[in-house]
Amino acid sequence: MNRPTVSKILGTGSFVPSRVVPNDEFAQTLDTSDEWIRTRTGIRERRYAGPADTSATMGTLAAREALAAAGVKPADVDLIVCGTVTPDMVCPSTACLIQAYLECGTIPAFDVGAACSGFVYALSVADQYVRAGTARRVLVVGTEVLSRVSDFTDRNTCILFGDAAGAVVLGPTDDPGRGVHQIRLYADGSRQELIQVPSMVTPNPPPGAGVLPNLRYLRMNGREVFKFAVTKLKEMIGQAREDCGAVGKRIKLIVPHQVNVRIIDAALEDLAIPPEAVVVNLDKYGNTSAASVPLALDEGIRTGRCGPGDTILLVAFGGGLTWSSALVTL
Ligand SMILES: CC(C)(COP(=O)(O)OP(=O)(O)OC[C@H]1O[C@@H](n2cnc3c(N)ncnc32)[C@H](O)[C@@H]1OP(=O)(O)O)[C@@H](O)C(=O)NCCC(=O)NCCS
Structure with a gap:
Protein backbone atom coordinates (compact mmCIF):
# COMPACT_ATOMS: atom_id res chain seq x y z
CA MET A 1 0.00 0.00 0.00
CA ASP A 174 9.16 10.17 0.50
CA ASP A 175 11.58 10.22 3.40
CA PRO A 176 9.96 8.21 6.22
CA GLY A 177 9.86 10.05 9.55
CA ARG A 178 10.43 13.49 8.02
CA GLY A 179 8.08 16.32 7.21
CA VAL A 180 5.08 17.93 8.89
CA HIS A 181 3.70 15.56 11.56
CA GLN A 182 0.96 17.66 13.07
CA ILE A 183 -0.43 21.17 12.74
CA ARG A 184 -2.88 22.40 15.36
CA LEU A 185 -4.96 25.56 14.86
CA TYR A 186 -7.28 27.32 17.29
CA ALA A 187 -9.27 30.56 17.42
CA ASP A 188 -11.50 32.34 19.92
CA GLY A 189 -13.32 35.23 18.25
CA SER A 190 -15.17 36.06 21.46
CA ARG A 191 -11.92 37.64 22.70
CA GLN A 192 -11.39 39.70 19.52
CA GLU A 193 -11.17 43.00 21.42
CA LEU A 194 -7.81 42.11 23.02
CA ILE A 195 -5.79 42.94 19.87
CA GLN A 196 -7.12 44.91 16.93
CA VAL A 197 -5.72 46.42 13.75
CA PRO A 198 -8.28 48.68 12.03
CA SER A 199 -9.18 48.66 8.36
CA MET A 200 -10.11 51.55 6.08
CA VAL A 201 -13.32 49.66 5.27
CA THR A 202 -14.82 50.21 8.71
CA PRO A 203 -12.69 52.89 10.35
CA ASN A 204 -15.26 53.72 13.04
CA PRO A 205 -17.13 50.59 14.09
CA PRO A 206 -20.44 51.28 15.84
CA PRO A 207 -20.58 51.58 19.63
CA GLY A 208 -21.33 48.32 21.41
CA ALA A 209 -19.32 46.27 18.97
CA GLY A 210 -16.81 45.53 21.73
CA VAL A 211 -14.23 47.67 19.97
CA LEU A 212 -11.57 49.68 21.79
CA PRO A 213 -11.63 53.49 21.34
CA ASN A 214 -9.40 55.51 18.97
CA LEU A 215 -9.17 52.71 16.50
CA ARG A 216 -6.75 54.23 14.02
CA TYR A 217 -3.76 52.10 14.95
CA LEU A 218 -3.03 48.72 16.43
CA ARG A 219 -4.60 48.54 19.91
CA MET A 220 -4.01 45.92 22.51
CA ASN A 221 -4.72 44.96 26.09
CA GLY A 222 -1.09 44.00 26.82
CA ARG A 223 -1.64 42.50 30.25
CA GLU A 224 -4.46 40.17 29.11
CA VAL A 225 -2.56 39.20 25.95
CA PHE A 226 0.45 38.39 28.11
CA LYS A 227 -1.56 35.95 30.25
CA PHE A 228 -3.18 34.40 27.18
CA ALA A 229 0.23 33.97 25.51
CA VAL A 230 1.88 32.24 28.49
CA THR A 231 -1.09 29.87 28.91
CA LYS A 232 -1.29 28.92 25.24
CA LEU A 233 2.48 28.60 24.76
CA LYS A 234 2.62 26.12 27.65
CA GLU A 235 -0.49 24.25 26.49
CA MET A 236 0.82 23.87 22.94
CA ILE A 237 4.28 22.72 23.99
CA GLY A 238 2.66 20.15 26.30
CA GLN A 239 0.39 18.95 23.51
CA ALA A 240 3.31 18.76 21.06
CA ARG A 241 5.27 16.61 23.47
CA GLU A 242 2.40 14.11 23.41
CA ASP A 243 2.17 14.32 19.61
CA CYS A 244 5.93 13.76 19.47
CA GLY A 245 5.66 10.61 21.55
CA ALA A 246 3.09 9.25 19.12
CA VAL A 247 5.53 9.60 16.19
CA GLY A 248 8.61 8.49 18.16
CA LYS A 249 10.42 11.86 18.01
CA ARG A 250 11.97 14.33 20.47
CA ILE A 251 11.71 18.09 20.00
CA LYS A 252 15.19 19.51 19.42
CA LEU A 253 14.24 23.16 18.99
CA ILE A 254 11.17 25.25 19.79
CA VAL A 255 10.58 28.24 17.50
CA PRO A 256 8.03 30.38 19.31
CA HIS A 257 6.35 33.58 18.18
CA GLN A 258 8.64 36.38 19.36
CA VAL A 259 6.63 38.69 21.61
CA ASN A 260 8.21 39.21 24.99
CA VAL A 261 11.07 37.25 26.51
CA ARG A 262 9.15 37.10 29.81
CA ILE A 263 6.39 35.12 28.04
CA ILE A 264 8.93 32.62 26.70
CA ASP A 265 10.82 32.42 30.02
CA ALA A 266 7.61 31.80 31.99
CA ALA A 267 6.69 28.87 29.74
CA LEU A 268 10.23 27.45 29.76
CA GLU A 269 10.50 27.63 33.52
CA ASP A 270 7.19 25.86 34.14
CA LEU A 271 8.04 23.11 31.64
CA ALA A 272 11.73 22.83 32.66
CA ILE A 273 12.94 23.50 29.10
CA PRO A 274 16.57 24.70 28.80
CA PRO A 275 17.15 28.03 26.97
CA GLU A 276 19.30 26.33 24.31
CA ALA A 277 16.18 24.45 23.13
CA VAL A 278 14.42 27.68 22.10
CA VAL A 279 15.11 30.30 19.43
CA VAL A 280 14.86 33.85 20.79
CA ASN A 281 15.64 36.74 18.44
CA LEU A 282 13.09 39.30 19.63
CA ASP A 283 15.97 41.31 21.14
CA LYS A 284 16.93 42.25 17.55
CA TYR A 285 13.55 42.41 15.82
CA GLY A 286 10.72 42.83 18.37
CA ASN A 287 7.33 41.35 17.53
CA THR A 288 6.97 41.02 13.75
CA SER A 289 3.58 39.21 13.86
CA ALA A 290 3.19 36.76 10.94
CA ALA A 291 6.88 37.19 10.01
CA SER A 292 8.13 36.28 13.47
CA VAL A 293 8.07 32.46 13.29
CA PRO A 294 9.56 32.07 9.78
CA LEU A 295 12.21 34.71 10.60
CA ALA A 296 13.22 32.83 13.77
CA LEU A 297 13.06 29.49 11.93
CA ASP A 298 15.34 30.76 9.16
CA GLU A 299 17.80 32.04 11.78
CA GLY A 300 17.68 28.68 13.59
CA ILE A 301 18.51 26.84 10.37
CA ARG A 302 21.14 29.28 9.07
CA THR A 303 22.98 29.34 12.41
CA GLY A 304 23.01 25.53 12.54
CA ARG A 305 20.78 25.21 15.61
CA CYS A 306 18.58 22.78 13.69
CA GLY A 307 19.03 20.89 10.46
CA PRO A 308 17.99 17.85 8.42
CA GLY A 309 16.45 15.13 10.60
CA ASP A 310 15.82 17.42 13.60
CA THR A 311 12.31 17.72 14.97
CA ILE A 312 11.18 21.27 15.70
CA LEU A 313 8.05 22.91 17.05
CA LEU A 314 6.70 26.15 15.61
CA VAL A 315 4.31 27.92 18.01
CA ALA A 316 2.37 31.12 17.42
CA PHE A 317 -0.41 33.08 19.15
CA GLY A 318 -2.02 36.47 18.65
CA GLY A 319 -4.99 38.51 17.45
CA GLY A 320 -8.28 36.80 16.81
CA LEU A 321 -7.52 35.45 19.27
CA THR A 322 -5.68 32.69 17.44
CA TRP A 323 -3.08 30.16 18.51
CA SER A 324 -1.35 27.43 16.55
CA SER A 325 1.53 24.98 16.39
CA ALA A 326 3.35 22.86 13.82
CA LEU A 327 5.46 19.80 14.69
CA VAL A 328 7.93 19.20 11.90
CA THR A 329 10.97 17.02 11.23
CA LEU A 330 13.29 18.93 8.89
C1 LIG B 1 2.82 45.23 26.79
C2 LIG B 1 3.70 44.63 27.90
C3 LIG B 1 5.17 44.76 27.52
C4 LIG B 1 3.48 45.44 29.17
O1 LIG B 1 4.28 44.93 30.22
P1 LIG B 1 3.65 44.69 31.64
O2 LIG B 1 4.74 44.26 32.53
O3 LIG B 1 2.46 43.78 31.47
O4 LIG B 1 3.23 46.13 32.04
P2 LIG B 1 1.78 46.65 32.45
O5 LIG B 1 0.88 46.66 31.27
O6 LIG B 1 1.35 45.92 33.68
O7 LIG B 1 2.15 48.15 32.82
C5 LIG B 1 2.94 48.48 33.94
C6 LIG B 1 3.26 49.95 33.88
O8 LIG B 1 4.25 50.18 32.87
C7 LIG B 1 3.82 51.25 32.04
N1 LIG B 1 4.37 51.07 30.70
C8 LIG B 1 3.83 50.41 29.64
N2 LIG B 1 4.64 50.53 28.59
C9 LIG B 1 5.70 51.26 28.98
C10 LIG B 1 6.88 51.71 28.33
N3 LIG B 1 7.14 51.44 27.04
N4 LIG B 1 7.76 52.43 29.04
C11 LIG B 1 7.55 52.73 30.34
N5 LIG B 1 6.46 52.34 31.01
C12 LIG B 1 5.54 51.61 30.33
C13 LIG B 1 2.31 51.16 32.07
O9 LIG B 1 1.74 52.40 31.69
C14 LIG B 1 2.06 50.82 33.51
O10 LIG B 1 2.13 52.02 34.27
P3 LIG B 1 1.10 52.26 35.49
O11 LIG B 1 1.41 51.17 36.46
O12 LIG B 1 1.49 53.63 35.93
O13 LIG B 1 -0.24 52.13 34.88
C15 LIG B 1 3.35 43.14 28.13
O14 LIG B 1 2.09 43.04 28.74
C16 LIG B 1 3.34 42.33 26.87
O15 LIG B 1 4.38 42.07 26.28
N6 LIG B 1 2.18 41.84 26.40
C17 LIG B 1 2.05 41.08 25.16
C18 LIG B 1 2.12 42.04 24.04
C19 LIG B 1 2.20 41.59 22.59
O16 LIG B 1 3.22 41.57 21.97
N7 LIG B 1 1.09 41.29 21.97
C20 LIG B 1 1.05 41.13 20.56
C21 LIG B 1 0.32 40.01 20.07
S1 LIG B 1 0.89 38.42 20.55
Missing part, protein backbone atom coordinates in the same frame (compact mmCIF):
# COMPACT_ATOMS: atom_id res chain seq x y z
CA ASN A 2 1.31 3.50 -0.83
CA ARG A 3 2.27 5.78 2.07
CA PRO A 4 0.09 8.90 2.30
CA THR A 5 1.86 11.97 0.93
CA VAL A 6 3.59 14.05 3.61
CA SER A 7 4.82 17.63 3.17
CA LYS A 8 8.30 18.79 4.09
CA ILE A 9 10.08 22.13 4.43
CA LEU A 10 12.42 22.29 1.42
CA GLY A 11 13.99 25.69 2.16
CA THR A 12 13.63 28.83 4.28
CA GLY A 13 14.41 32.52 3.78
CA SER A 14 13.94 35.86 5.47
CA PHE A 15 14.38 39.58 5.02
CA VAL A 16 14.70 42.47 7.46
CA PRO A 17 14.90 46.10 6.38
CA SER A 18 18.17 47.92 7.04
CA ARG A 19 16.91 50.67 9.38
CA VAL A 20 17.70 49.68 12.99
CA VAL A 21 15.57 51.42 15.63
CA PRO A 22 17.10 51.16 19.12
CA ASN A 23 14.98 51.58 22.28
CA ASP A 24 16.55 54.99 22.93
CA GLU A 25 14.71 56.44 19.94
CA PHE A 26 11.37 56.05 21.78
CA ALA A 27 12.75 57.74 24.90
CA GLN A 28 13.19 60.94 22.86
CA THR A 29 9.42 61.41 22.45
CA LEU A 30 7.76 59.14 25.05
CA ASP A 31 7.92 58.63 28.80
CA THR A 32 9.90 55.39 28.47
CA SER A 33 13.50 54.20 28.59
CA ASP A 34 15.82 51.62 27.10
CA GLU A 35 16.02 50.06 30.58
CA TRP A 36 12.20 49.66 30.89
CA ILE A 37 11.81 48.18 27.42
CA ARG A 38 14.75 45.78 27.83
CA THR A 39 13.76 44.50 31.25
CA ARG A 40 9.99 44.28 30.63
CA THR A 41 10.16 42.82 27.10
CA GLY A 42 13.72 41.72 26.22
CA ILE A 43 13.64 43.91 23.10
CA ARG A 44 16.77 45.99 22.40
CA GLU A 45 16.02 47.14 18.86
CA ARG A 46 13.75 46.43 15.92
CA ARG A 47 13.86 47.09 12.14
CA TYR A 48 11.61 49.55 10.29
CA ALA A 49 10.74 49.41 6.61
CA GLY A 50 12.13 52.16 4.40
CA PRO A 51 9.84 54.25 2.17
CA ALA A 52 10.13 51.76 -0.71
CA ASP A 53 9.59 48.64 1.42
CA THR A 54 6.15 47.05 1.66
CA SER A 55 4.84 43.72 2.89
CA ALA A 56 4.89 42.48 -0.71
CA THR A 57 8.42 43.68 -1.55
CA MET A 58 9.86 42.30 1.68
CA GLY A 59 7.88 39.06 1.30
CA THR A 60 9.29 38.71 -2.22
CA LEU A 61 12.88 39.06 -0.98
CA ALA A 62 12.31 36.45 1.75
CA ALA A 63 10.62 34.19 -0.81
CA ARG A 64 13.57 34.47 -3.23
CA GLU A 65 15.91 33.35 -0.45
CA ALA A 66 13.63 30.41 0.48
CA LEU A 67 13.38 29.35 -3.18
CA ALA A 68 17.17 29.50 -3.55
CA ALA A 69 17.63 27.42 -0.39
CA ALA A 70 15.11 24.87 -1.72
CA GLY A 71 16.62 24.85 -5.21
CA VAL A 72 13.21 25.70 -6.67
CA LYS A 73 12.69 28.17 -9.52
CA PRO A 74 9.81 30.70 -9.31
CA ALA A 75 8.37 29.10 -12.45
CA ASP A 76 8.06 25.78 -10.57
CA VAL A 77 6.01 27.17 -7.66
CA ASP A 78 2.36 26.14 -7.95
CA LEU A 79 0.73 27.96 -5.01
CA ILE A 80 1.49 31.01 -2.84
CA VAL A 81 -0.10 31.50 0.59
CA CYS A 82 0.76 34.63 2.55
CA GLY A 83 0.04 35.51 6.18
CA THR A 84 -0.12 39.24 6.94
CA VAL A 85 -2.13 41.81 8.91
CA THR A 86 -0.40 44.68 7.11
CA PRO A 87 -1.11 43.97 3.44
CA ASP A 88 -0.04 46.56 0.87
CA MET A 89 -3.71 46.82 -0.10
CA VAL A 90 -6.96 45.11 0.84
CA CYS A 91 -7.20 44.14 -2.83
CA PRO A 92 -5.16 42.69 -4.49
CA SER A 93 -3.80 40.29 -1.91
CA THR A 94 -0.15 40.51 -0.94
CA ALA A 95 0.25 36.94 -2.25
CA CYS A 96 -0.86 38.14 -5.73
CA LEU A 97 1.71 40.95 -5.64
CA ILE A 98 4.44 38.49 -4.61
CA GLN A 99 3.36 36.15 -7.43
CA ALA A 100 3.72 39.01 -9.94
CA TYR A 101 7.10 40.21 -8.55
CA LEU A 102 8.48 36.66 -8.69
CA GLU A 103 6.98 36.06 -12.15
CA CYS A 104 5.51 32.73 -11.08
CA GLY A 105 2.86 32.66 -13.80
CA THR A 106 -0.86 32.37 -13.17
CA ILE A 107 -0.68 30.04 -10.17
CA PRO A 108 -3.20 30.53 -7.34
CA ALA A 109 -2.14 33.05 -4.68
CA PHE A 110 -4.05 34.26 -1.63
CA ASP A 111 -3.62 35.74 1.84
CA VAL A 112 -4.54 34.22 5.17
CA GLY A 113 -5.57 36.51 8.03
CA ALA A 114 -4.70 35.05 11.41
CA ALA A 115 -2.53 37.85 12.86
CA CYS A 116 0.58 36.52 14.64
CA SER A 117 -0.58 32.95 13.89
CA GLY A 118 -0.77 33.89 10.19
CA PHE A 119 2.32 32.00 9.12
CA VAL A 120 1.38 28.74 10.88
CA TYR A 121 -2.17 29.02 9.53
CA ALA A 122 -0.74 29.59 6.02
CA LEU A 123 1.57 26.61 6.49
CA SER A 124 -1.43 24.45 7.39
CA VAL A 125 -3.13 25.42 4.12
CA ALA A 126 0.02 24.61 2.14
CA ASP A 127 0.36 21.30 4.00
CA GLN A 128 -3.19 20.31 3.03
CA TYR A 129 -2.56 21.09 -0.66
CA VAL A 130 0.62 19.01 -0.66
CA ARG A 131 -1.01 16.10 1.21
CA ALA A 132 -3.93 16.16 -1.22
CA GLY A 133 -1.51 16.00 -4.14
CA THR A 134 -2.86 19.23 -5.68
CA ALA A 135 0.37 21.20 -5.21
CA ARG A 136 4.02 20.11 -5.24
CA ARG A 137 5.87 23.38 -4.57
CA VAL A 138 4.11 25.82 -2.23
CA LEU A 139 5.57 29.13 -1.17
CA VAL A 140 4.43 30.14 2.32
CA VAL A 141 5.20 33.72 3.35
CA GLY A 142 4.73 35.75 6.55
CA THR A 143 5.38 39.46 6.06
CA GLU A 144 4.57 42.61 8.04
CA VAL A 145 5.16 46.37 8.20
CA LEU A 146 3.79 46.91 11.71
CA SER A 147 5.57 50.28 11.97
CA ARG A 148 2.81 51.59 9.66
CA VAL A 149 0.03 50.66 12.11
CA SER A 150 1.93 51.62 15.27
CA ASP A 151 0.68 54.54 17.37
CA PHE A 152 3.88 56.41 18.23
CA THR A 153 2.10 58.29 21.03
CA ASP A 154 1.29 55.02 22.86
CA ARG A 155 4.24 53.65 24.84
CA ASN A 156 2.24 50.50 25.67
CA THR A 157 2.29 49.27 22.08
CA CYS A 158 4.67 51.05 19.68
CA ILE A 159 7.84 49.84 21.38
CA LEU A 160 6.89 46.20 20.80
CA PHE A 161 6.67 45.89 17.03
CA GLY A 162 9.01 45.65 14.05
CA ASP A 163 8.96 44.97 10.30
CA ALA A 164 10.23 41.78 8.61
CA ALA A 165 9.40 38.89 6.31
CA GLY A 166 10.03 35.16 6.35
CA ALA A 167 9.21 32.36 3.93
CA VAL A 168 9.40 28.62 3.42
CA VAL A 169 8.95 26.31 0.45
CA LEU A 170 6.87 23.23 1.17
CA GLY A 171 6.80 20.11 -0.99
CA PRO A 172 6.16 16.36 -0.77
CA THR A 173 8.70 13.94 0.69
